[in-house]
Amino acid sequence: MDTHVSAFKQTQRVVDDAFDASASAGAHLYLCFGAHRIRIGVLDAQRNKFVALEDYEPSGLTTVDAAIATLQELSTTHPLLQQPHWKQVRLCIKNQQFTLIPETLFELKAREEYLQLNAVVELEQEVVHHYDHQRLELVNVFTVPAKLEAWARSHFKGSAVEYVHQTSALMEGFLHMAERTTRPVLYIYVDRNYVTLVVLQGMRLEFCNSFYFASYEDFIYFVLFVLEEKKMNPDQDQVVVWGELLLNSELHDVLRKYIRNVQFGKKPNGVGYSYRFDTLFAHRNFDLYSLHFCE
Known part of the structure; x- marks a missing residue:
């Protein structure tokens, strides 16, 4: 086994007693992929219920290639992951290679140009994709590692991969x-050394960005900067936190x-959620659960 692969360890696992992996043709497979975490979730489409969730994290420094090697293994x-046929496969990509474009200005052939305004795009190693937020009238343009897309295409033959x-x-x-x-709300999602900040006022997006933090x-x-930028009051306006944040942490x-x-x-x-999910913190895994609403 590649030494990089052995660095990833399973840190979380819940599986419904009644779930049968061989029945994957009637289930959705959700994958959250990043260099520092791989999360796998399964939703039983007939019951509209999450029935399995697993988390993998590295024991030390890692790379995108190491994470892809872990998935391959x-x-x-x-x-x-041995099941190649699913009702649907949806992959969530964690990186900072993204940009938001107003729907009225979006042109498919210009996706690379949009990204290059905010990020360095390496077309030999990355593939450009986009997601249309119809309710927000925005398009999210982002990159997917080419090796990851090649693996998904070859492994999930016959499944719809998004x-x-x-x-x-x-x-x-x-x-x-x-x-x-009538007041804006700040939503915070904390990941390993990254924080995503989203401000919504009603159904209107006011801000969205992801930041790296070392302390x-x-x-x-970053949190106070966004509050000030959007003229929000830290003593009055609502702030909701999800992700890898513990009650007794410095953060x-x-x-x-x-x-x-x-x-x-x-x-x-x-x-729905299997009763097995009752053992998990309710504010964790929100990015994976939310893949269900990305139609």
Whole structure:
């Protein structure tokens, strides 16, 4: 086995007692892919219920190629990834290679040009995709590692494979959970050294971006910057947090220090969850759950 592959370890696993991996033709496979985490989820389409979820994280430094190698290795041994035929396969891509374009300005042939305004695009190693947010009247243009797309194309023959950027999954999930309000709401999704900040006012997107942070000082700087930029009041306006944030962590402490109205998010409604999911924190895995709403 490649030494990179052995660096990824399973850190989370829940599977419904009644789930049978051989019945994959009637289920949706959701994959969240990034260099620092691979998450696998299964939704039983007939029952509209999540029935399996697994998490894999590296024990040290890793790369995108190492994560792809992990998927390739798992697809030869793992009961879920050994199944090539699914009702639907949807891959969530975690990277900072994305840009949002107003729907009225979007042209398919110009996707690479849009991206190159915000990121360095290596066309030998990346493939450009896009996702249409109809309710927001925006298009998210992003890249998928070419090796990952090649693996998915060869492995899931006969299955419909779709690609969605993590920010798109989050925005659709937040929209699904949003309440109509006259005040903007800041939604925070914390990942490993990355934070995605989304501001919605009603059903209108006011802000969306993803930032790398190396310390909790960096983290709170980005949060306060967005609040100030959008003229939000940290003592009054609502802030909702999802992702890899623990109640007794420095990140949570610094949030509570500067922002009064912080609350943890919940699992999306409108879809069911096996009782096995009751053991998981409700504010985690939101990007994977939200793939269900990326139609």
